[in-house]
Amino acid sequence: MKKKTSIQRSTVHMIVVVSLLLSIVFLAVASFFFVRELTGVYSDMEMAVTGAAAEAVAPEDLRKLALECNEIFRSLKDPITEYETDRETYLSHFKGVEESELYKEVWQKLNEERKPTGVTSLDYVLLFPEWNIGIYIMDTSDVNVLPCGEIFTIQETFYYRCMMLGIDLSAYSDKFRQSLAIYGEEPGRDFDGFISYSTTYHEVWTDGRAICIDTHKGVYGYLMADIPINEVQLHAIIYLLQVAGVSIVLTFFICLFLGRRTDRIIVEPIREISSKADQFVESYELRADTRDETHIFEEIHTERVRITELYELALSLQSMEMEMNSYLRDLDTMINDRARINTELDIATRIQTSMLPSVFPAFPDRQEFDLFASIKPAREVGGDFYDFFLVDDDHLAIVMADVSGKGVPAALFMTVSRSMIRNRTEHGGTPAEILTNVNDSLCEQNMGDMFVTVWLGILTISTGEIIASNAGHEYPVVYGSNGKYELIKDKHGLACSAMKGVRYHDYTLTIPAGGRLFLYTDGVPEATDVNECLFGTDRMVEALNDSEAENPEETIEAVHEAIVKFVGNAEQFDDTTMLSLWYRGAEKNDGGKGMKELRVEAKIDNLAAVQDFVGGFLEEMGCDMKTQLSIDIAVEEIFVNIASYAYGDAGGDAVIKVEPEDGGAAITFVDTGVPYDPLAKEDPDITLSAAERQIGGLGIFMVKKSMDDMRYERKDDQNILTIVKKFA
């Protein structure tokens, strides 16, 4: 990972680098113009000095000196060689001029002109362009005053040396060349701005003023003023150093200022925001537990943040924090709401269940039947319900229903449906009429497209007859006279509240004495095992038949156990609601006369029930054992007769009434089968041998023989046979 630098540091870095670069460029450009100006100033100054000098000294004096020296120099045979080999001798030729009064006077005057100026030397020279040299006539200077006649060379190398010194004098090169040209081609004119070489001052800036020019005689006398180049350089360097110093100091202060400013305006707010962010993150875990609100970003002093982007960042963080707080608040409320809803659902389940009749035995004073019902709600409140209530003394209404859907709406709809069915049933009418009315009422209220399947039956307790109607509910199971539970595939109507105007139909089920009715909701057959296999009605009927239950509660327990065994570990999704009714048969007491009545289906299987019923009555009356046995046999013979012949294959009921009569008992058998008078039948001949004896007719004969009286009556399409037996 690359090393990270703070904004402050990187800003300062950038500023330093940029300002140094700028300084260098600035210095270069400035020094260029500065040197150019400076040399111009020097030239002007030198020309002013030479001009002033030329005026201060009489022209004829200068001319006289020039001509004398010219004459001496030109009179020498080979002056340059002589100068190089024997300078003393050479210079001695000019002693005469040098020591003259005029020479000294002129020297004094020139020197006086020079002194107050920056000019290092003011020379009066003669140029000899043909040899590319010149000689000093006089040299006014503070130090190293050159003697009269001293030779100097005009060198182009000056120009290059200037370049090497770093001072760009290219702009002057033309002028320099011009000046050089002047010597050779057009002498006699002033020249300025070229560099010559002095042994004392090295490179010097030289300007020349033409004083005594005589091209015919080859006299070129100039007044030349020198200012040493190093002085120019010194000025320039001082200037540059000053500028550089100032710019460094300025840069430093600017950096300092910018650094502080950056720190205050940018870095500090960023640091603040970032530390707040750290704090915010650190408090995260704590917050997740307590769900406390935070006020961390709120503490940022946004009014102090002057950078738009940072200000916006701070505002965003603050609004984020606010959102977060409100989210936490909402979350809190949501969690509370959820907990409350769950509790309410639990309560709803309990209310729903408690509204159903759940105290058993429900009718402890009714001996004719016993019933038990149970509801085991699944995860949530469901819509199953059962109900039973006495419409009047002889009619028991039984309801088994299942509301579509789950949860509170289903529970509410269930409550409405249940009370509607109950109220309507109490007003009378057959189940079909009741369901038709209830359906219309439910449809009118149009409760959110819900519907309810209902099985409604009204049991006539005295007869065991159930008039029932089925609105889309599961098939009922009946345990009849064949001693087995069987699914009754009754005709279904549409579920209630599905469509208005549906007409339901009644049908009749007859439960014999000892018979049973089992009702359930789809939660039972649709209980699912881990392999998604359904429990199904077959398994349910099997469980009912296999059970050794001795009462309705045990019946339901047996089915429930079978479901639990089948389902295993799979979760139960639907409610399982079951109702079991055991019909013992009606034993009617006829208003104090001691009459009892039993209605059963005329089937041989019910023989024991009929005999028990009669036997029980006889015992109560204190009948002796022998009489009881003969009555017992008589009851069998008559009931078996009715069961075998009265109804053919169609089947029907038989009513058995017992009552005391003349110190004994009268037992009456009523059936609605084919007319049959057993008394009319001829008695079998009991005198015949075994081989000749007929199998039939023996039973009735036995009855006739053993009973004290026997009466038959055909009335209202009923066979009414009464036997009377006195007790011993």
Added chain:
Amino acid sequence: MQIEKNKDGNNLDVKLIGRLDTTTSPELEKELGESLAGVTRLVFDVSELAYISSAGLRVLLSAQKTMNSQSGSMVIRHASDEIMEIFEVTGFTDILTIEND
């Protein structure tokens, strides 16, 4: 109804216990149908028979007919007063051999 059979060669002893009525007679009829072949002496012990109806009488009659047809004999033993009365009323005392102590 309980039926205890004891076969010894051509002799078959059958003890009837309980009620011989419409619902239990077919059971006895079936038992006898399986065992009577080759039997020359059939003995019914009815000492613990509490009840007999016409259905039971028919089975006994049918058994008597079978025994007659295969030239065997059939005896009813230890009939109680109640059972005897039924036999008498129905004339069975005339067609069955009843031995009481």
